[in-house]
Amino acid sequence: MNVLVKSATIVDPKSDFHNQTVDVLIEKGLISQISKQIDNPKNHKEIKLENLHLSQGWFDSSVSFGEPGFEERETIANGLNTAANSGFTAVAVNSNTNPVIDSYADISFLKAKAKNHPVSLYPIGALTKHSDGEDLAELFDMTSAGAVAFYDYQKPIKNPNLMKLALQYASNFGGLVYSFPQESKISGLGVMNENVTSTSLGLKGNPTLAEELQIARDLFILEYTEGKLHIPTISTAKSVELIRAAKQKKLDVTCSVAIHNLVFTDEHLETFNTNFKVLPPLRTQKDMDALIEGFKDGTIDMVTSDHNPIDIEHKKIEFDFAKYGTIGLESAFGALNSIFTIKKTIELLTKGKERYGIKSSPIAVGNDADLSLFNPEDSYTFSAENITSTSKNSIFLGKELKGKVYGIISNNQIVIK
Structure with a gap:
């Protein structure tokens, strides 16, 4: 070429x-x-x-495609084409498929499907078998096949001893462990941020406490194990404070924020539009301001589109029963560029590769x-014409x-x- x-x-x-x-x-x-x-x-x-x-190629640390098992939501081929059209040259792909990506063969399957594509696909293997939170998956074998991290997508590890074992075991080969920041017994059946807006709408609330308790627990475990932890898609002001303090203690922790949590607050749910049903939920303006400040002082390491295609049958239904998630690759650049300077926008879109052992290539x-x-x-105004994903569930x-x-x-x- x-x-x-x-x-x-x-x-x-x-x-x-x-x-x-x-x-x-x-x-x-x-x-x-x-x-x-x-x-x-x-x-x-x-x-x-x-x-x-021109900038260095952009990287997204949390992208979901449907294949295998949910091809009606998104195939790997169309997902990678969407990433390319959205400016991304590399994506880390989650394990939330059917079957779950939790073995050497599964990682090899993803790598093979993406072979020779302009966009490089980096698989994230499941942390536990079938992502059921009971037993660790084949972490070392998946690393040998090309996995760059381990994550039960949007599923918290309820057992603290399992998280301890994961961090200890993965540290033997430099493995990066994700922990989704939600204490499920606190979040319960909440479908949006718990505050005055959830009360006025009559929707069950998911309090910030659920996120912050889980993060505090995991940081204590991280300090004990001296492992390598990534906390994806934090959303609250207190979460930023907790991670800032952990970094001051020199713990090996990074975190990310979903771009939509920098743009929308829980007040946008007043229309009951299920495209706004995301996890973690949209929070308050105070939380949003704290997240933006976290980027400015370096507490927050990277952004993600948290691209998650959901078919219409699971989105265009009653709010309580709709699945969580929004697509985000196509809108990522335009959304960030509406908040930050172009210099900061490109910095955020190109950060994070080193955490996954991915080589950067300066111009x-x-x-x-x-x-x-x-x-x-x-x-421009983002519309259906700007969507190349198979699923159209965009919050933007x-x-x-x-x-x-x-x-x-x-x-x-x-x-x-």
């Missing part, structure tokens, strides 16, 4: 060309030249796009071309977003919408 990218503004603090508008020549998948003006005597394919910007001569292409200034429908994704250059391939 040979291509000449014309007049692109580089957004990459690790590049000597950061904030410069340059031409970039890519030959056989490698960046061979970067200059103010590059001629094209070999007549390579040229990419010329309005207000074109420099000799490096792999692992690039996301975008226009940071193009505003009707929302004003800022920034247009053009595509990616990755794995010696080009995807331009």
Whole structure:
């Protein structure tokens, strides 16, 4: 693959060309030249796009596809195409399929389905067998097959001794253990944040206490085991405080926040639109402000779309019975770019790879071309036309977003919408 990218503004603090508008020549998948003006005597394919910007390829640490078992929600092929069209060159894919991804063979299946795709797929294996929370899965075997972490997607580990054993065992080979932040006996049957809004709507509440108790427990266990822990999709102000304190104690902990928890509050549930039924639930403005502050001071390590396709039969029903989840790949860039500066947006979209042992590739001569292409200034209203996922359950429908994704250059391939 040979291509000449014309007049692109580089957004990459690790590049000597950061904030410069340059031409970039890519030959056989490698960046061979970067200059103010590059001629094209070999007549390579040229990419010329309005207000074109380039950054290192974006990474999402929590993406769900349906395959195997729930192909009506999303296949791996269409999911990866959606990721490419959304500007992502790498995604970590959750184990919430049928059967659950909990063995060497399952990890190998995911890797094989994604082979030779422009988007790199990094499997997250289940932490426990069948994600039932009883016995540890084949963690070392899955690591050997290519798993980058272990997570029972959106299922808390109720048994603290099991979490202790997981952290101790995985530390023998540097395994990254996820723990979903929810104490299920406290959250009960709650379907939204517990406060005045849940009372006024007559919906059962899921209190912030449920999240914070679980995080506090897991941080104590982490300190005891000296393991390696990731807490996905935190949502409360107190959670930020707890993790900030843990990092000050030098514990090996990282965390993420789902992008929709930075945009919407629980007040948006007043219409009973089930696209707003997510887990953890949407919280208050105070919580949202604390999350944003957590990004600014480095307490929170990464964002995720927490992309979770749900078919219409499980979404367009009574709120109490609808499944949790929203798709988020297509809206991720536009949503973040509406909150943060373009510099901060790209920083968040490219952070986190090192936690999973994934190599970054700064924009420099000799490096792999692992690039996301975008226009940071193009505003629009997100609609069904912007969705390429098979499922259409987007929390962002009707929302004003800022920034247009053009595509990616990755794995010696080009995807331009």
